[in-house]
Amino acid sequence: MGSALETLCGQAYGARKLDMMGVYLQRSWVIVNTTALILSPLYIFARPLLRLIGQKQEIADTAGKFAIWMLPQLFAASMNFPLVKFLQAQRKMMVLTVVTAVTLGLHTLLSWFLMFKLKWGLVGAAVALNASYWFLVAALLVYILSGACGITWSGFSWMAFKNLWSFIKLSVASAIMLCLEMWYFMALILFAGYLKNPKISVDALSISVNISGWTLMVAMGFNAATSIWVSNELGAGHPRTAKFALIVVVINSFLIGLLLALILITFRQEYPTAFTRSEVVRKLVTNLTPLLAFSIIINSVQPVLTGVAVGAGWQAWVAYVNIGCYYIFGIPLGLLLGYIFNYGVRGIWIGMITGTVAQTCILLILTYRTNWDKEASATEDRIRKWGGKLDDKELMNGRVDS
Structure with missing residues (x-):
């Protein structure tokens, strides 16, 4: 929120x-x-x-x-x-x-x-x-x-309690957008717990998700940078700079994700030993490495696009995209592959990655087709609508010395 x-x-x-x-x-x-x-x-x-x-x-x-x-x-x-x-x-x-x-x-x-x-x-x-x-x-x-x-x-202010409803709506949209993403990947381990060999599946997935989480921290840094850069430039009325920022960050994040994926593929036989002594779990982690590497590449781009959405204030729209791609398409496909077609944990993960790919493609299309001049001109209205516009007199009357 x-x-x-x-x-x-x-x-x-x-x-x-x-x-x-x-x-x-x-x-x-x-x-x-x-x-x-x-x-x-x-x-x-x-x-x-x-x-x-x-x-x-x-x-x-x-x-x-x-x-x-x-x-x-x-x-x-x-x-x-x-x-x-x-x-x-x-x-x-x-x-x-x-x-x-x-x-x-x-x-x-x-x-x-x-x-x-x-x-x-x-x-x-x-x-x-x-x-x-x-x-x-x-x-x-x-x-x-x-x-x-x-x-x-400038100090604590009673103005914090004004225009809360507009702020709440954007906060709820932000929460829905981000929670749908986080819960989606957490569901992967939850579903693995219902497979035939749940302990081995959960162990292997936990290792993979841990590594994915570490690499995701790099992408989340780019997410924050994109959100700040895009929102600052839109607020300043510089739409071309906002678009340029997006292109630069996407390229850099993608290249880093690709490098990390190649490192994992190269050392796929060695790195599982750092996490477990079980030969069965190590073998499954090795087999899952190509999926993990592909996930890292996708997740190096997807958070950047989410950062653009946050910077531009598209949270509500992206929440609908997440529902469709993740919960109507990705999860059912993963369950179908994992349980009905007996692909196990690989099937569940393939289905859920497909949902992420679909979401990333839609966000790429959205950002490509965005009229950045229109976004920049709408920023002041967006601040007034969601944040409430206060004049200097209101601020002086409502402020409490900190």
Whole structure:
């Protein structure tokens, strides 16, 4: 839901409507934290809910206990994600990199101390995650409240509670778009659990998805860069630069994805040994490597196109594309190949990759046919419609000193 901020802050920064960015940030906090409050019963009642869907008692008990301990992290993430998008829109990447690197170091030490020295196990992991997330939030808040962001942050304002409905609609569209993508790939492992040899299938897929997730972090960096660049340039009324940014990032991300895929193919016999001692699982991972390599190539382009959608404010439209490509086409095809035609885990993955390819092709066509001049001229209307337009008098009357 915080990705709505990515659109609005990015376009506002490009249009030099800097005084609205702090108000947008606070609106996002209101919406995302309210949503976290609504979701919190899922954490509190995780144990009975897991039992309800057929999980084993031991797993449900452990996961339920861990979920309750993780409640503070839910609200920390609700504070952190808008903060990150607020700073990214201003291209303040160095402070994000430094703060995150320090947090990672502290998190590693704290996890080791709590889990291994004090032997707190999963509770220690939860405490470490909570502490790390809240440290990240505190550090970014100190940076913003210190005045380092200039007029983009002018203090807390009651204006954060105005025009919430327009903001909510874009937030919900953002959430639907991104959740449909994340749940789609998570469903791959879920379906593998119902195959004839579920343990081997899930083990092999977990390794493959882990590697895919690592490589996806590179593409997600390009996703953020594209979203910021496109939204900034559209806000500034530079449609040609926005189009140029898209072309540059797609080419670079694709080439990196291709390189990573070639490395995996080259070392497909060796890399599985880093993850498992099971010869059967290693063999299946090796057999799945061509699919993994192809997925990496596709996933090097698809997040960039999603970044364009976020930067331009197309979230609602892309949500419909995701529903069609992923859930009406990809998943049914994967289940058909996996269970009916007995291709197993390969069949499920082939079907779901086909859905991703279809979505990527549609987004490529969409971006190719986009009238960027029209998008740039519509940006101011989009900010006014989704974010609410405030004049200087409203801002002065509604602001509360921080």
